[in-house]
Amino acid sequence: MKKREILANGLWHNNAVFAQLLGMCPLLGVTTSAANGFWMGAITLLVLLSSNTLVSLVRHQVPHQVRIPVYITIIATFVTIFGMAMDAWMHDTFLVLGLFIPLIVVNCSILGRAEAFASKNSLGASLIDALGMGLGFTFALVVLGGVREFLGKGELFGFNLLGADYPGFIMFVLPPGAFIALGFILAVVNSIKQRRALASRSIAGETMPQPVTA
Amino acid sequence: MITSSPHSHSGASSSNMMLLVIWALLPATLVAGWLYGWLALLQITTAMAACLATEWALLRMMKRPIAPLFDGSAALTGLFLALVLPAAAPCWMVLVGAICAMSLGKQLYGGLGYNPFNPALSARVILLISFPLQMTTWLIPQPLSGGADLYHFTTAAALFFSGVGSIGLPFDAITMATPLGGVKTALHTGLTVPQALAQLHYSSLDSLLGREGGSLGESSALALLVGGLFMLYRRLITWQIPLAYLATVALLAAVSHQIDPLHYASASFHLLAGGLMLCAFFMATDPVTSPVAPRGQLLFGIGCGVLTWVIRNYGGYPEGAMFAVVLMNCVVPLLDRHLKPRVYGQ
Numbered sequence: 001m002k003k004r005e006i007l008a009n010g011l012w013h014n015n016a017v018f019a020q021l022l023g024m025c026p027l028l029g030v031t032t033s034a035a036n037g038f039w040m041g042a043i044t045l046l047v048l049l050s051s052n053t054l055v056s057l058v059r060h061q062v063p064h065q066v067r068i069p070v071y072i073t074i075i076a077t078f079v080t081i082f083g084m085a086m087d088a089w090m091h092d093t094f095l096v097l098g099l100f101i102p103l104i105v106v107n108c109s110i111l112g113r114a115e116a117f118a119s120k121n122s123l124g125a126s127l128i129d130a131l132g133m134g135l136g137f138t139f140a141l142v143v144l145g146g147v148r149e150f151l152g153k154g155e156l157f158g159f160n161l162l163g164a165d166y167p168g169f170i171m172f173v174l175p176p177g178a179f180i181a182l183g184f185i186l187a188v189v190n191s192i193k194q195r196r197a198l199a200s201r202s203i204a205g206e207t208m209p210q211p212v213t214a
Numbered sequence: 215m216i217t218s219s220p221h222s223h224s225g226a227s228s229s230n231m232m233l234l235v236i237w238a239l240l241p242a243t244l245v246a247g248w249l250y251g252w253l254a255l256l257q258i259t260t261a262m263a264a265c266l267a268t269e270w271a272l273l274r275m276m277k278r279p280i281a282p283l284f285d286g287s288a289a290l291t292g293l294f295l296a297l298v299l300p301a302a303a304p305c306w307m308v309l310v311g312a313i314c315a316m317s318l319g320k321q322l323y324g325g326l327g328y329n330p331f332n333p334a335l336s337a338r339v340i341l342l343i344s345f346p347l348q349m350t351t352w353l354i355p356q357p358l359s360g361g362a363d364l365y366h367f368t369t370a371a372a373l374f375f376s377g378v379g380s381i382g383l384p385f386d387a388i389t390m391a392t393p394l395g396g397v398k399t400a401l402h403t404g405l406t407v408p409q410a411l412a413q414l415h416y417s418s419l420d421s422l423l424g425r426e427g428g429s430l431g432e433s434s435a436l437a438l439l440v441g442g443l444f445m446l447y448r449r450l451i452t453w454q455i456p457l458a459y460l461a462t463v464a465l466l467a468a469v470s471h472q473i474d475p476l477h478y479a480s481a482s483f484h485l486l487a488g489g490l491m492l493c494a495f496f497m498a499t500d501p502v503t504s505p506v507a508p509r510g511q512l513l514f515g516i517g518c519g520v521l522t523w524v525i526r527n528y529g530g531y532p533e534g535a536m537f538a539v540v541l542m543n544c545v546v547p548l549l550d551r552h553l554k555p556r557v558y559g560q
Contacts, residue, residue: 169310171344180318 003128010132017140018189022109026100027141028178034157037145039093040100041138043082045131048110050078052130055118062119071114076105109137147181148172228326231450232286238445239293239496241437245423246430249355250301252370254430257299257308260374262292264312272321287326291315294334294496297431298489298536299341302351302389304377310344311337331543332500335493335536342531351378352427354390364388390427393487395532397479406476411483421486432489442495451499454511455518459494460485462519470527478527490522493535503543510549517542 016022026044031037054074062070083101087094094101104110113133118126149155152173154162171177246254269288273280282288295311303311318340319333320326342349356365364370364383372381378388391399393416400410420426424434432438445451463484470478484490498504498518505514518538525534 167345167348169344170346171340174343176343 003125006125006128007132010129010134011136011139015136015140016109016112016133017137017144018186020109020112022112023107023137025103026107027144028175028182030097030100031141031145031148031178032152032173033149033155034142034146036093036096037141037143038138039090040097041134041141043086043097043101044104044107044110044137045134046082047075047078047104048113048130048134048137049127050082051075051110051114052118052126053123054078055114056121056123056126059119067119068111068115071111071119072105075110075114079104109133144178144182144185147185148177151181152177228287229285232290234448234450235290235445235496236286236293238441238448238450239297239431241440242297242431242434242492243293245434245437246297246301249357249424249433250353250430251356251365252367253301253353253365253374254296256305256370256374257301257303257430258293258296260305260308261296261299261312262289264309265289265292265295265316268313268316269321272317276321278325282325285326288316291320291333294332295337297492298334298338298429300349300351300429301353301355302373302378303341303348304373305375307341307345307348311341314340327502329502330546331540332497332503335497335540338536339540342536350395352389352392352395353378354388354427355425355433357425358390359388392427392532393421393483394526395427398526398532401477407479408476411479416483418482418486421483429489429492432492435486435491438491438495442491445495445499451495451501452508452511454508455499455504455515456494458512458515459498459518459522460490462516463490463523466520466523484523484526488526488533489535493518493522493539497536497539498542503546505546505549505553507550507553510546510553513549513553514542514546517545 010016012018014020017027023044026040030040051071051074055071058070079102083094083104086097086101113129117129121129146156149157150161151169152171153168154160154166169177172181243254243258246258250257265288266283270280270283273283292312295315296308299308299311315333315337319331319336320329323329353364359365364373364381369381378385391414393411393414396414396416397407397410400413401407405413416426422434422436424437426433442451442456446453446456464481467479467484468481471480479487494515498515505511518535521538521541522534525531525537529537531537
């Protein structure tokens with residue numbers, strides 16, 4: 001695979017959230033604002049970069065039978081390191097993200113990349129994969145957090161956009177709003193993908209499939 | 215209505231049924247007009263128009279035929295929605311409610327017949343958790359307002375389009391507590407139920423007729439009872455759900471009132487107050503979101519009753535009827551699956 005393909009894969013085609021629906025726990029839990037989503041995405045990106053690096057480096061040394069415990073130990077180590085670093089230097093954000101930082105250990109998209117990619121590919125490719133997947137995950141978190149913050153509080157990254165009179169659609173800050181907003185975002189992403197698929201097929205000279213009408 | 219087999223077509227179509235339900239809501243709607251005048255008219259027409267417009271837009275967006283628009287279900291949802299909102303609900307909130315009801319409550323699941331939750335009630339749940347302040351501002355109804363100019367057309371229109379703060383009347387002078395809300399607040403401040411009722415000038419007759427604070431169409435237990443009996447008479451609904459629902463609430467309230475009359479209100483108070491009558495006859499019996507089998511319907515009604523009473527007495531919200539029905543909607547597939555009636559001929 002080309003480097004650009006690996007990157008595009010993580011950012012869009014095989015996005016951890018929009019295509020694989022992985023990492024739902026932090027995704028739904030912390031995205032009450034765009035900023036929270038961004039920091040959660042950033043720390044996940046750091047963990048992913050580190051774990052993919054190490055997993056790729058030791059891929060020939062790890063026996064096949066015990067690979068999952070090894071990967072989890074590696075991931076847990078990095079999560080602990082970055083969690084402590086965040087506690088030290090970004091204490092306020094650390095308190096907001098709370099329990100979801102240690103929970104990054106069980107974020108299946110990270111173990112998924114270790115198992116599916118880093119353990120089979122070179123260091124360079126694994127780094128690019130981690131970058132694409134991590135940025136793609138951050139992108140999804142920021143989009144969902146932004147939608148919820150905008151609808152729920154009329155703000156974006158803490159800046160008031162809709163004026164002081166906006167009553168606030170509080171449901172979008174509450175957990176049910178996370179599910180509803182995610183559902184609608186997925187619908188938009190899927191319809192973009194479908195349109196692109198249709199367009200590329202018609203360019204290739206095939207007949208355009210008619211949309212099914214009831 | 216769909217019951218268990220054997221089936222024979224009764225000649226009723228769903229649009230016919232919707233029309234009859236709208237007729238059954240007429241007494242409650244007229245009471246709403248008596249209580250809130252122009253505001254009731256504005257709110258009901260806005261909600262119905264908004265529901266129809268939203269359904270039209272959604273059907274167009276999904277490239278589906280727009281025939282379902284004329285089956286009356288969207289109009290009925292609009293009427294239901296208006297009747298479960300407080301009279302002080304501003305225009306934008308009615309619109310948001312209508313959009314939520316038709317999109318999140320109905321069309322997302324595939325339209326009429328596929329929605330797991332009652333659309334109007336799910337919209338009210340969304341509005342209540344999203345806009346708690348506006349959803350708990352209860353205007354003093356016209357017959358109690360002592361001829362205040364709150365209900366002139368211009369004031370009503372200003373109130374509806376620009377909100378309660380825009381008409382320049384002091385907030386306390388135009389709002390009051392609902393019986394359920396008043397009792398809950400009083401209990402929190404250490405008063406007893408009889409003291410709270412005296413403070414609220416509560417009378418069962420007022421509660422029966424509707425002269426109390428509340429949502430547009432929920433105040434008058436009598437008007438809702440008349441509509442409910444009409445639906446029973448026309449066999450639009452069966453007796454199992456409303457009877458099981460009301461009897462459960464009455465039984466729990468009577469027993470707890472007998473044990474501790476200072477902290478638990480009586481059965482008659484619970485039966486007449488809040489949205490119970492509206493939910494028992496009109497919301498819980500929604501044929502799409504209630505069980506098919508009679509035994510399932512009985513269990514469904516009992517579940518609604520228990521939840522309503524528990525939420526009213528121990529929950530954070532003063533009224534639990536709406537939450538109870540929506541929560542019980544969740545278990546309808548389970549009830550339908552495990553309480554199948556005997557198959558005819560076996």
